[in-house]
Amino acid sequence: MHNVAVLLSIGRHPVSGRARRAATDAQALEMALALRPRRLTAIHAGPATDTEALRAYLGMGLERLTLLTLPEGTDPIEPLIAHLRQFDPSVVLTGRQAEDGEGSGMLPYLIARGLDAAVVPDVVRIGPTNAPDAMAGAADLVQALPRGQRRALTATGRFVATIHPSAPPARASAFGPARRGVIEPVAAQATADLFLSDCEHRPWRPKPKLMRVKRGGSALDRLKAATESKSGKGQLLVNPTAEAGALAIYDSLVEQGMLP
Amino acid sequence: MIATALTTVVLAVLAIGAALAAWQSRRWLAGRPATVGVVAGLRALPGRYLVDVHHVVGRTPFNARFHALAAGGFLAAIGLLVAMGVGLAGWRIVWLLLAVVLAAMLAGSLMVWHRRRVVRPRELSQGRFARLPVSLLGFSACLLVVSLDQSLGGVMPEALALVLVAIAGLALADLVWGVWKGPLKHAVHGALHLAFHPRPARFHDGKGRDTGLKPLPLAPAEDAGLAEPGALGVERPVDFAWNRLLGFDACVQCGRCETACPAYAAGLPLNPKKLVQDLVAAMDSQASDAAYAGNPHPGRGVGNAHGGAALPLIGPDAMIHPDTLWSCTTCRACVQECPMMIEHVDAVVDLRRFQTLELGATPGKAAVMLEELRATDNPGGRALSRRWDWAADLSLPRLPAGGFCDTLLWVGDGAFDLRVQRSLRALVVLLRRAGVDFAVLGDEELDCGDVARRLGDEATFQSLATRNVATLNARRFNRIVTADPHALHTLRNEYPAFGGNWTVVHHTALLLELITNGALTVTRPVGRSVTFHDPCYLGRYNGEIEAPRALLDAIGVERREMLRSGLRSSCCGGGGGAPLTDVSGERRIPDVRMEHVRETGASMVAVACPNCALMLEGVVGPRPEVAEIAELVLAATETAR
Numbered sequence: 001m002h003n004v005a006v007l008l009s010i011g012r013h014p015v016s017g018r019a020r021r022a023a024t025d026a027q028a029l030e031m032a033l034a035l036r037p038r039r040l041t042a043i044h045a046g047p048a049t050d051t052e053a054l055r056a057y058l059g060m061g062l063e064r065l066t067l068l069t070l071p072e073g074t075d076p077i078e079p080l081i082a083h084l085r086q087f088d089p090s091v092v093l094t095g096r097q098a099e100d101g102e103g104s105g106m107l108p109y110l111i112a113r114g115l116d117a118a119v120v121p122d123v124v125r126i127g128p129t130n131a132p133d134a135m136a137g138a139a140d141l142v143q144a145l146p147r148g149q150r151r152a153l154t155a156t157g158r159f160v161a162t163i164h165p166s167a168p169p170a171r172a173s174a175f176g177p178a179r180r181g182v183i184e185p186v187a188a189q190a191t192a193d194l195f196l197s198d199c200e201h202r203p204w205r206p207k208p209k210l211m212r213v214k215r216g217g218s219a220l221d222r223l224k225a226a227t228e229s230k231s232g233k234g235q236l237l238v239n240p241t242a243e244a245g246a247l248a249i250y251d252s253l254v255e256q257g258m259l260p
Numbered sequence: 261m262i263a264t265a266l267t268t269v270v271l272a273v274l275a276i277g278a279a280l281a282a283w284q285s286r287r288w289l290a291g292r293p294a295t296v297g298v299v300a301g302l303r304a305l306p307g308r309y310l311v312d313v314h315h316v317v318g319r320t321p322f323n324a325r326f327h328a329l330a331a332g333g334f335l336a337a338i339g340l341l342v343a344m345g346v347g348l349a350g351w352r353i354v355w356l357l358l359a360v361v362l363a364a365m366l367a368g369s370l371m372v373w374h375r376r377r378v379v380r381p382r383e384l385s386q387g388r389f390a391r392l393p394v395s396l397l398g399f400s401a402c403l404l405v406v407s408l409d410q411s412l413g414g415v416m417p418e419a420l421a422l423v424l425v426a427i428a429g430l431a432l433a434d435l436v437w438g439v440w441k442g443p444l445k446h447a448v449h450g451a452l453h454l455a456f457h458p459r460p461a462r463f464h465d466g467k468g469r470d471t472g473l474k475p476l477p478l479a480p481a482e483d484a485g486l487a488e489p490g491a492l493g494v495e496r497p498v499d500f501a502w503n504r505l506l507g508f509d510a511c512v513q514c515g516r517c518e519t520a521c522p523a524y525a526a527g528l529p530l531n532p533k534k535l536v537q538d539l540v541a542a543m544d545s546q547a548s549d550a551a552y553a554g555n556p557h558p559g560r561g562v563g564n565a566h567g568g569a570a571l572p573l574i575g576p577d578a579m580i581h582p583d584t585l586w587s588c589t590t591c592r593a594c595v596q597e598c599p600m601m602i603e604h605v606d607a608v609v610d611l612r613r614f615q616t617l618e619l620g621a622t623p624g625k626a627a628v629m630l631e632e633l634r635a636t637d638n639p640g641g642r643a644l645s646r647r648w649d650w651a652a653d654l655s656l657p658r659l660p661a662g663g664f665c666d667t668l669l670w671v672g673d674g675a676f677d678l679r680v681q682r683s684l685r686a687l688v689v690l691l692r693r694a695g696v697d698f699a700v701l702g703d704e705e706l707d708c709g710d711v712a713r714r715l716g717d718e719a720t721f722q723s724l725a726t727r728n729v730a731t732l733n734a735r736r737f738n739r740i741v742t743a744d745p746h747a748l749h750t751l752r753n754e755y756p757a758f759g760g761n762w763t764v765v766h767h768t769a770l771l772l773e774l775i776t777n778g779a780l781t782v783t784r785p786v787g788r789s790v791t792f793h794d795p796c797y798l799g800r801y802n803g804e805i806e807a808p809r810a811l812l813d814a815i816g817v818e819r820r821e822m823l824r825s826g827l828r829s830s831c832c833g834g835g836g837g838a839p840l841t842d843v844s845g846e847r848r849i850p851d852v853r854m855e856h857v858r859e860t861g862a863s864m865v866a867v868a869c870p871n872c873a874l875m876l877e878g879v880v881g882p883r884p885e886v887a888e889i890a891e892l893v894l895a896a897t898e899t900a901r
Contacts, residue, residue: 013635015643020635059620172627174620175478175719176492 004037005089007080007111008044008065010053011099014204019053024095026170028163029057031126032093033171041087043068045076046101051183058181059173067185073197074190077107081114083188089158090137096122096162102196105162112160120155122164129154262410262421266403267345269429270338277436281448284440287543288449288509290569291502294458301455304465308454311464316599326371330396331447333365334435337403355411362404369396383515383533387553388442391434398431441551446512450600453510456503457601471592471801472753473609476718493613493716497542497569500610508539508607510600513554517594517604522831522853523587523838527846529557530587532594532604535580539607542567542579549579557584558845574611585611586623587843590714590836591796596827608836612716622715626840630717637706637724640676644703647671650681654688659699661734666697667770668737670751672744673707674870679877683870683888687743687767690894694779696770698741704731710746713754715837722758725750729760739763741770743890745797745869746835752802766798768808768868771893775814780897785816790892791862791884792819793853793876794829795869803827808868808889815896820860830856834871850875857884866892 006029011022032040044054045068054065068079084092092115097105112119125142141153144164217225235248253259318324340358373393376384402424409416438444457463461470476492494500500508517532518524524531534549534557541547549565556562560581567579574580585608594604615621622630632641648656659665669691674680691698706728709721728751732740740762742748752764774780792808799805805826812819824830833839833849854876857865864885867873876886 013641015641016636018635020631172616172620172622172631174616174618175717176618177620 002038003087003089004032004035005041005043005084005087005092006032007092007094008042008054008057009098010046010050019050021053021056021173022095022099024163024165026057027167028093028095029060029062030168030170031163033061035126041089042066043080043083045080046070047072054183055178055181056173059175059178060171061177062181064182064184067183068188069185070188070190073192075193076190077110079188079190080111084115092160094162096164108160108162115158117158117160118155120153120159120161123161124164124167126161262406262418262425263344265422266425267341269425270341270432271345273429273432273436277439280440288505289502290498291500291505294501294503296456296503305451305455307465308463312601313599326368329364329368330372333361333368333400336361337365352411355407359404359407359411362400362407366400366404369393369400372396383518385513385554387551388438389513392443395431395434399428399435402428443512446510446600449506449510453507453600456506458501458503458507459603469803473713475722475757476613478719478722491614492617494610495572495614497539497573504607505543507602508536511536511540511602512600513537514599515554516597516599518555520593520597522589522591522593522833522849524558526849526852527558528587528843529559529581529583531555531557535584536602536604538565538579542573543569545569547579574615582623583843586841588836589831589833589838589849591831592800593831596800609714609716613718616716617719623841625842626715626837629840630712630715630720633707633712634720638673639707639711642676647675647705648702650675650685651688656688657699658702659735664736665699666738668740669698669700670705670740670742670747671700672742672747672870674744677874679873680870683743683873683890686890686894690771690780690890693897694774701731708747708750710750711837725755725758729755729758732760732762739765741765741767743767743870745795746871749797749801766804768811768889769804771890772807772811772814782815782896784896784898786892786896787816788818788864789820789862790817790864790866791822791857791860792866793832793872794825795872796829796831796835798868799827799829811889811893812866815893820862822856822860824856832872832875834875850879854879854883
């Protein structure tokens with residue numbers, strides 16, 4: 001892992017909506033800095049707005065950062081792939097999902113396809129492999145699974161890793177290095193992102209929680225009904241056919257009164 | 261013959277002492293440049309010594325007396341001996357005069373002996389300091405005998421007199437050697453420090469108090485390409501201004517700061533005396549704290565710290581451990597007690613500035629808080645509109661830009677906290693009851709930046725300060741009132757550097773005014789035993805210790821005073837971001853303070869600061885009740901129905 005690239009986006013604070021370093025991207029940079037690679041390339045691709053927020057990454061000890069300046073409303077995938085090909089990185093690190101824009105979490109997969117690399121989602125640790133018979137350049141990864149479970153993986157060859165929020169926390173960004181760091185703008189061409197321009201933009205609000213209102217009974221019963229999670233009452237389908245799965249979901253929605 | 265020998269010895273030793281002091285000066289002259297009024301400072305020196313220093317030293321009268329006797333006698337004796345060298349020798353009256361001043365010095369030396377060798381307070385350093393009374397006694401006693409003998413005509417054998425002169429000369433040499441690295445360094449460096457003090461306004465010839473932190477110049481980011489901006493804050497001893505280094509060098513290791521420090525009392529790894537001595541030791545090129553002979557930072561030994569004038573000061577193996585730096589609550593108790601007028605808190609903040617602004621090494625939750633503060637303008641990362649949730653039913657008038665009100669209520673970040681909301685509601689009800697024309701800023705109110713600044717994040721502080729000043733300057737009001745002494749101090753003393761000059765009052769002063777002018781009537785005197793815990797940022801930082809007490813007396817409490825109260829109050833542990841850096845010690849600082857409360861036997865402790873309320877209420881029971889002063893006033897002025 002001598003040649004590491006890290007993709008950094010501009011985040012949004014969920015409350016103030018102000019531009020900031022994106023949380024998992026900062027953790028990706030933290031992981032990249034901890035690897036002490038011989039060559040570390042940090043790239044941001046996007047329109048030239050709010051780029052001062054990128055200085056928060058420089059404040060973590062990164063000396064320079066490439067800014068692929070794209071026109072507003074364009075898709076960053078192609079320019080990123082083209083730029084990354086020049087550096088031929090063995091590892092590409094990035095957060096699992098952007099905090100702004102489309103935020104679909106698809107970017108790492110599309111980059112990996114473009115670079116002909118593997119993709120490892122939700123990584124929490126990367127290190128050179130300990131296995132004695134491993135190929136040179138192989139890496140040991142630890143991947144986060146739901147409910148706090150972890151899976152050890154060994155990756156050989158080039159891979160794109162997305163960083164899980166439970167990875168080691170990003171170091172604080174310091175004002176002095178942030179001010180001294182260099183942002184190198186590189187103009188790039190990109191195609192318009194038709195999907196994004198079709199989307200409707202509106203402020204985020206929390207997903208309403210489905211509450212089952214139970215009337216009557218004792219206060220304790222009502223408290224239990226409001227707070228207890230119903231476990232073991234679900235229906236477990238292993239490798240169902242598409243029709244069977246869809247039917248189960250439909251039945252469940254009808255049962256909860258979400259569909260007539 | 262004897263007179264010649266004596267003056268020769270004295271003049272030679274003094275010349276060596278002067279040379280040593282001059283050679284020592286290169287250590288502190290290596291610091292950054294500073295602008296000082298040299299002539300004005302030297303002219304103000306005697307006054308500052310006689311008024312300001314004596315005010316501090318005189319808090320322990322015994323010490324003041326032995327200083328007057330020993331130091332006064334010593335200086336007078338030296339003066340007479342030098343005069344004898346230039347031609348007054350042979351006059352019996354001069355010998356008699358010398359005998360008198362030496363007798364005074366001998367009395368002072370015996371008092372020093374009593375203190376250092378018999379009483380031995382545990383805050384005093386040992387080592388070279390233990391030898392000080394011996395040298396003082398040797399010098400004064402031997403010369404007293406010689407001068408008495410000479411004034412009577414010289415009946416002593418000459419050989420014996422010469423031996424006595426030689427012993428006195430040795431003792432004098434030891435005293436003067438102390439100018440190099442010993443007890444008497446404080447005499448020379450202390451005098452220079454008084455003249456070239458970095459905060460001349462703190463003396464009686466200035467405003468008498470100067471506690472606001474000085475802005476750190478942040479070069480604008482556009483200049484980054486033109487010239488490399490230098491590092492911010494202090495990394496190495498030479499990064500301090502020279503007059504600050506001189507101040508550290510003035511330390512006489514009396515340990516008054518140590519007895520006053522709340523972190524030291526709670527066993528956190530901070531001893532302000534050792535901190536200053538670490539800075540003094542680090543001025544040498546190959547430095548170690550091995551020669552330090554006082555109490556260590558609690559939980560940390562002596563002798564493991566190494567550094568140098570051009571080496572980083574902070575680090576696990578450097579002169580100062582990061583835990584020591586982040587234990588400080590910036591309460592200024594050490595500055596208040598220091599007879600050498602050393603500014604410990606300025607040093608701590610300068611060191612923190614480098615750690616935060618250049619290394620991003622702010623520990624614990626403090627770094628998380630600073631990141632939220634930058635993104636949302638409040639330390640909790642909450643929406644600014646939620647600052648007013650507690651007042652949803654009070655329909656507080658908002659002051660729009662261009663608007664006018666008499667009193668602007670600055671609620672501070674305590675408004676996000678359930679406990680503080682209770683006292684804020686009490687204050688609002690009182691203002692309504694007294695018919696005060698007041699308003700709040702609403703969502704335009706940002707965090708004042710107090711905690712960020714004291715954690716060393718000057719960049720975030722200045723960003724908040726400029727925006728708050730712009731917001732406030734766009735509105736017209738007669739005064740700002742706040743229940744938070746930290747906000748009070750920042751708005752009153754630190755915003756003027758950013759163009760904000762307003763009348764800022766604490767709610768205790770306002771409530772006292774309302775009771776005095778009859779706007780509020782005390783109907784139900786409290787009638788309980790209450791002790792008042794002075795907030796550091798109201799008392800020591802702003803000198804306001806009378807209004808809260810007068811207010812408590814006005815609402816009819818039986819007021820009891822803690823041993824440490826007023827300007828010498830002890831911190832609750834909530835200042836300077838200490839709850840965020842959260843360095844662990846043997847005990848918690850609020851527990852120590854609650855001990856002080858218990859000692860008074862009062863059933864309730866009144867506080868006047870949201871931080872104090874939170875820290876003291878966090879002490880496990882059973883303990884005296886904690887009440888914000890506005891809550892007590894509200895209960896006492898309830899109109900009977």
